[in-house]
Amino acid sequence: MKAGMRANLVQGVNLTPQLLQSIRLLQLTSQQLEQELQQALERNPLLEQDEPADESDAPAADAASAALETAAWDELPEPSFLAGIAAGGSAGDDDGMARIADAASSDPRVRLLRELALHWKPADLELAAWWLDRCDDRGYLEQPLAELLAEGRAAFPQQADELEVVRQRLLHGDWPGMAAADAGECLSAQLAAQPAGPLRELAACILRDHLALLAAHDEAGLAHALAADAEQVRAAVALILSLRPHPVEAPATDEAHVVPEVVAWFAGGAWRVALNPRTTPKVRIAPHCERALAGGGAGDHAVLKGLLDEARWLVRGLGMRNDTLLRTAQVLVERQRGFLERGDEALAPLTLREVADAIGMHESTVSRIVAGKYIQTPRGTLELKRLFAVRLEGADIGGTAVRAMVKRLIDAEPANAPLADDVIAGLLARQGVRIARRTVAKYRDQLSIGPVRARQRVAARA
Template sequence: MKATMSPKLGLGVNLTPQLLQSIRLLQLTAPQLELELRQALERNPLLEQDEAEDEGVDSATDAQQEAAAWDELPEPSFLSGGNGGGEFDDDAASRIADGESSDPRVRLLQSLSLQWKPRDVELAAWWLDQCDDRGYLEAPLDELHLLGASSCNVDATELEIVRQRLLHGEWPGVAARDAAECLDAQLSLQPESEARTLAARILADHIDLLAMHDEAALARALKVDAEAVRAAVALILTLRAHPIADAAVNERDIVVPDVVAWRADGRWHVALNGRTAPRLRIAPHCERALADAPGDVSALRGLLDEARWLVRGVAMRNDTLLRTTQVLVERQRAFLERGEEAIAPLTLREVADAIGMHESTVSRITSGKYLQTPRGTIELKRLFAVRLDGAEVSGSAVKAMVKRLIDDEPSHAPLADDTIAGLLARQGVRVARRTVAKYRDQLAIAPARQRRRPAALMAKAG
């Protein structure tokens, strides 16, 4: 075999350490960036914290010259944090939590508002206001029926129906009269068994013996053996003593906004959240000393190069994040001002073209980053919305329209999916019945036949 050589031209990207560091910094969230910079301060003596009020822009300007290199990198899932396919899932974006209140009542009402009628949510809020911090009613039930009937202008029967839905709902035991009713509501959700039947009897007739942990007396009172009592008591002990438990705080669930947007002087303003990470700079006296230092100072020069790469990389990240957010806020100003139904179709490519960068860059810089607005703190990727086929609106906006129409429908005559599609068509939004059904399912709303309330019940409630 004869070996031959032939010239070949190729184009590739050289993944230098500086380039890899820039990519990694680009994807860091606010808490991750803060940790990264504080560790760098401890590790590199040539870095110091910049206490100046205004951020310098020199590093950002220099850093933009490197953007073309890492813009051309592919979009693997381990770098982007996304699905690797380059397409953004509008439905997945709508499932991103906007952040939760520390008040458990508020969290429960927010959840119920996605499934219950607005009037029922109002009555549920009234019941929760009558509960203590543990979730128990603070006054006798008869008194609350009279108070609620007069203050809410409803029949006591309808008021009690809502309480029973709370009692056996998402947080079983909420709005219970006492511990026995709370535990019984939780017990009713357990699979049927002899232990559950016996536990229900204990809660109904012998809760005093349960409180004294007198299993022998329970066995005699119920005329069963001790083993059966122990199984029933063990089942009761798996239940919560109080309907409302404090939510466990997980640091990974704490949302720290990377950017802040506000409206003033008739326009929207955007700024980085300066409180999320320390500003770093190279210590000037160290840099001057190294310039004229005699002898072998290669180790210190290596630390100086590392400090320069880090400062430049952070400046590049911040500049890209700010410019991307400015475009997002400007394109979605109607959403920020009027709500979900006004969210406009917007793609990664449109934003990338506006800031002069690659789609993969926009994907990286918006993944896991949050924007604080007067409407709440939202993930940047939620501001992207897929255009609905054949329409000039986004799927997210249509989903919000579907929810509004169902919220406003007559209780005795709920709207079918094809009727909703017809109503949307009158507003210039043409969608298929199956599209309405898909969005309704995503909103956890039952079909029309399951939402119907009998006319007799309506007349009685009125």
């Protein structure tokens, strides 16, 4: 047996303490990050929590090494081997559509005003605050509109002409129906946000001219008054019933409050995205400490210089984390614009790899940055994972969108003749979505909807 030597070239990643810290910052939720920063502030006297981190604190020479470390993150496996890091949120939790109450205030008017402050002018914001102060907890005006307009003209003589304009912006804004004078105006504002078409026009006509017949559930009377087909009237009534009776959604029953890391809103004909200032870290290196250490010898302040390097790594890591989160959210909002405007049926198939390619990073980086993070949108506060969807085999649509279609078909089915799973599959096939009957049954079970026989029994008892 001969002994020999052989050289092998192996490519790997050196997990330095600084790199591990950067990985931790990348995947921490806002609550975890707050705790991490508090510990860092207590441990390092060179850090202070005041203004946002100043990019000039990081030497220009460090930019290249920071970029290399960012690339190094991308080559690491999923970070399950790192102890003590809880990603937060459950991958199996599919119900991200419920609005999650903001921990800062339980008053919906305060939450809406904070959203408006991101893109409204101060003068308009003042009028909006005046209108919201005269709304009840459901979002309706507490006094007759004519009385409030007279009161507003006396309070804002220079902006009297803008009072009703601002109310209309609230009425048709992020929370449709807000500051409505009555239920009809609230429902009409929500209906205006639905996709245009004959069905919406018929529903608008019912709300405008035949509210009494609608309240009496007289579909035959509506069909006669509108000279419309009974099926069309039934579909229009179903569309109206799908709207909320008041603009303010019921608060989440879960005691755990989540503050979204990202906020998305529609303004100026485009979707805007910004980091939530409440969850954006605000730490920096104390300028006087850095200047004092800049002139000393290598051995004079060895311990303090070590703390300075640690502080620089933290500030730079925070900046990279926030930049990655913002760019990821921008891509998600851009790709899922249809979903944000029209709902689940418009949720486009989207994978981690597609988002990673768009921001120039590895998909494992995207996986870390979206874990446990939330985004506040006009459609509610959603987990970022909610904006991803798996593409169905052989189709250009995702499972979430198909499930929403199944729900829509079942909601609109005749009460005395529920649709069987194979019939639903056939109706979807006519729309270009080909799925098996068992797939329809799976989505129906996920929606907690019984089979056709159970729905027939319920209709018979009713």
